[in-house]
Amino acid sequence: MSTPTRNHDGRYTIGKRQPNGRCPVFVDGATEPTGYVWTTGHGARPWATEGSDSHPATYPDMNARRWQAAERVVDLVDARKLSATEAEQRRERAGRAPEGWRFASWEEITREGFRRVRLVAQSAYVDPANDGQPDAGERYAVSFRAKPVRLHSVSRHGRVPQLQALYGDFLHVTYEGGPLYAACGNNGIALGALVPVDTPRRTVSAVPCPECGSHDALYAFGARTGCGACVCRALKWVPDDLPFPIADDDPVFNPGDRVALDVVGTDGITDSHYGTVCEWTAYLDGWSAHPAGGVFRNVRVSLPYGSGQSNCVPAKLRKVDQVEDFPAETVEGWRAGAEAVRFDYNADGVAFERRGWVVGFSDGPDGARMLRFTSSPTLPATPYPVAEVFRIGSHAAWCAARSRKRAA
Numbered sequence: 189m190s191t192p193t194r195n196h197d198g199r200y201t202i203g204k205r206q207p208n209g210r211c212p213v214f215v216d217g218a219t220e221p222t223g224y225v226w227t228t229g230h231g232a233r234p235w236a237t238e239g240s241d242s243h244p245a246t247y248p249d250m251n252a253r254r255w256q257a258a259e260r261v262v263d264l265v266d267a268r269k270l271s272a273t274e275a276e277q278r279r280e281r282a283g284r285a286p287e288g289w290r291f292a293s294w295e296e297i298t299r300e301g302f303r304r305v306r307l308v309a310q311s312a313y314v315d316p317a318n319d320g321q322p323d324a325g326e327r328y329a330v331s332f333r334a335k336p337v338r339l340h341s342v343s344r345h346g347r348v349p350q351l352q353a354l355y356g357d358f359l360h361v362t363y364e365g366g367p368l369y370a371a372c373g374n375n376g377i378a379l380g381a382l383v384p385v386d387t388p389r390r391t392v393s394a395v396p397c398p399e400c401g402s403h404d405a406l407y408a409f410g411a412r413t414g415c416g417a418c419v420c421r422a423l424k425w426v427p428d429d430l431p432f433p434i435a436d437d438d439p440v441f442n443p444g445d446r447v448a449l450d451v452v453g454t455d456g457i458t459d460s461h462y463g464t465v466c467e468w469t470a471y472l473d474g475w476s477a478h479p480a481g482g483v484f485r486n487v488r489v490s491l492p493y494g495s496g497q498s499n500c501v502p503a504k505l506r507k508v509d510q511v512e513d514f515p516a517e518t519v520e521g522w523r524a525g526a527e528a529v530r531f532d533y534n535a536d537g538v539a540f541e542r543r544g545w546v547v548g549f550s551d552g553p554d555g556a557r558m559l560r561f562t563s564s565p566t567l568p569a570t571p572y573p574v575a576e577v578f579r580i581g582s583h584a585a586w587c588a589a590r591s592r593k594r595a596a
Contacts, residue, residue, distance in 0.1 A: 194255060196262040202254065210238070211254070213261045218242075223261035225254055237261060243268075278312070282328045289332075289382040294359060294371075297381060298342050298470035298485070299440070300389060301431040306382040307361070307369055309333045329379050336384075337363040338428060343469040344377070346443020386410065388419050390433045407431075432472070439502045441465045441487050447505045449489060449498075453560060453569040459547050461565045462511040463491040463498075491565050493525050493545045498566050517549060519557045520574050524548050528577050530561060531588050539589050546577065 202225065203212040212221035221240045228234045231250070235257035239245035245264050251257040285291055289306060297305065310330040343360040359377045361369040371377050388407035396403055397415040404415040407430065409423065416430050441447060445465040452458050471484045487505060488497045492514070514524040522528075526546045531539040544563035550571050552558045558571035578585035 192253070192256060194259065196259050200258055200262055202258055212240075213258045215262050215265050222265060223258075225257040225261075227254070239264075275312075278330060279328055282330060285382060286332070288385055290385050291380055292383040293380040294342060294344070294377060297339075297383065298472070299433060301433040301472055302383050302387060303339045303431060303472050304336050304384060304387070304425075304429040305339060306332045306334075306336045307363075308371065308379050308381065311379060327379065332382050336382075337366060339363050339472045341469055341471045341473075343467060344443060345467040346465075386423055387431065388423070390431055428473075439505065439507075440485070441468060441502060441505060441507070443467060446508050446511050447487075447489060448508045449491070449500055449505055449565060451504070451562075451566065451568055453550075453562075453571070455550065455571055457550055457560075457569075457571075459560060459562075459569050460512075461491055461547065462508065463489040464511065466490045466497060468502075493527070493547075493565065498564070500566060515548070519549050519559065522546055522549075522559055522574065522577070527580055528559070528561060529580050529585050530572060530577050539591065541589060543580065 200213055200215045200222075203214065203221070205211050210224040210226045213223045213225060214220075215222040220242055222243050223240050223245070224238050226236055226238070228236065228250075233250035233252050235251040235254050237247035237249075237251070237257045237260045239247075243261075243264065247260055247264075249260070251260070292302065292305070296302070308329045309332055312327050312330060340362040345358050345360070359371045361371070363369065371379065386409060388409035391406045391408050391413065395406070397406060397413075397418060399412075399414045399418045402415045402417070404417070406413055406415055407419045409419055412422070414422065416427055419425065419430065420427055443465055447463060447465055449461040449463065450458050451461065465487055467488045469486045469488075471486070485502050487500045487502050489500050489505070490497050517524070524547055527543070528546050529541055529543050531541055533539055542563055544561055545565070546559050547562055547565070547569050548560040549557050550560055552571065552573065556573070558573055559577045560569040561572050561577055562569040578588060
C-alpha cells in the first residue's frame with residue numbers, strides 16, 4: 189500500500205479545537221475559517237471535513253488522518269478557482285462573435301426583417317425556477333450552430349399577470365427545413381442570434397438603383413446601395429435571404445403592455461376594448477393576409493371577453509396606462525361584456541344562431557337605448573333593439589330559435 193503524501197503542505201493551518209469539537213482550517217493565509225475538520229473517534233477513517241460560511245460545501249468522504257481531511261479543504265478552494273477561471277474563459281470566448289458574423293437581438297432581427305441567422309446551440313445553465321433573478325446564474329451563449337438557417341417566423345410569449353399559470357416567458361422560432369426552436373426565460377431570449385456582418389438593410393429611398401437603374405426596393409450594404417438583384421450578385425446571396433423590415437409606422441408591442449383595440453361599428457361609432465398583450469408573432473416571409481416577401485406582425489391580446497385571446501393587427505392597437513373597466517350603465521338588465529345570442533332568419537324562416545357579446549350601448553333612431561352586439565371583439569359591433577338580443581340558455585332564446593320568421 190502506498191504511503192499518503194502531503195500535496196498542500198504550507199498552504200493551510202489548523203486552528204485550535206472549538207467547544208463543538210471542530211478544528212478550523214485556514215487556507216492561503218485566510219483570517220476566517222475556510223473549512224473545519226473533526227473526528228468521530230472511531231474507525232479506520234475517523235476524520236471528517238465540512239465547509240464554512242465563506243466556503244459552504246459538503247464532503248462525503250472520511251479520512252484516516254487530520255491533515256488529509258484538512259487538504260480536502262484546499263482541494264475545494266483550488267477546484268473552485270479553476271472552475272471560475274474556466275467560466276471566465278468561456279464567457280470571454282462567448283463575447284467574441286465568429287469571423288464574418290455579429291450578435292443581434294431578436295428585437296433587431298424582427299424589426300429589420302433579418303432572415304439569415306445562426307441560432308444558439310448551447311448556453312450556460314440557469315435555474316429555470318429563478319430565471320431572470322440575480323441568483324439564478326449567468327446565462328451566455330457557449331456556442332452557436334455552425335449552419336445558418338432561413339427564418340419563417342418569430343413568436344414572443346411573455347408572462348401576463350392574470351395568465352401566469354398558463355404562459356411562461358419564452359420565444360419560438362420557425363425556420364426552413366427544421367423543427368421548432370425555443371429560447372426560454374428572459375436571459376435565454378436576450379442571447380439573440382448571429383447575423384452576417386455584411387447583412388444588407390432595406391432603405392426607404394425612392395431613387396433608381398445606382399448600379400442597374402431599376403426602381404425595385406433598395407438595400408444598403410457596406411458603402412454601396414443597390415436593388416435586391418445587385419445585392420445578391422455582389423454578396424452571393426439568394427433573394428429569399430434578403431431582409432424585409434417592418435414598416436416604420438407599424439407600432440411594436442411587448443408582452444404585458446396594456447392596450448386598447450378601437451373598432452368602428454357598422455353605425456360609425458367606435459368601440460374601445462381594453463386588454464393586455466400576451467404574445468406577438470413576426471412573419472418574416474410574408475403571410476396570407478400580407479403581400480409576400482414582407483414582414484407582418486400579429487399581436488395576441490387577452491381581452492375580458494371573446495375567446496380569451498384575440499389576434500390583432502398592431503396598427504389597430506394603442507398603448508394605454510391602465511385597462512379600463514366596463515361601463516357601469518345597464519339597459520334592461522344588460523351590461524357591457526355580457527354573453528348574448530341573437531338569430532338571423534333565412535328566406536325560409538329558419539333561424540341561425542349568432543353567439544357573441546354585448547360591448548356597449550348606443551341610441552337608436554327613436555332615442556331608445558340599443559345593445560351593441562358583436563361575435564368577436566375584432567369585428568365591428570352592430571346596434572340591435574333589446575328585444576332582438578337574448579341571454580344564452582334563456583326561455584326567450586329558446587322560443588326565438590324555434591320561431592319561423594322570414595327574413596326582411
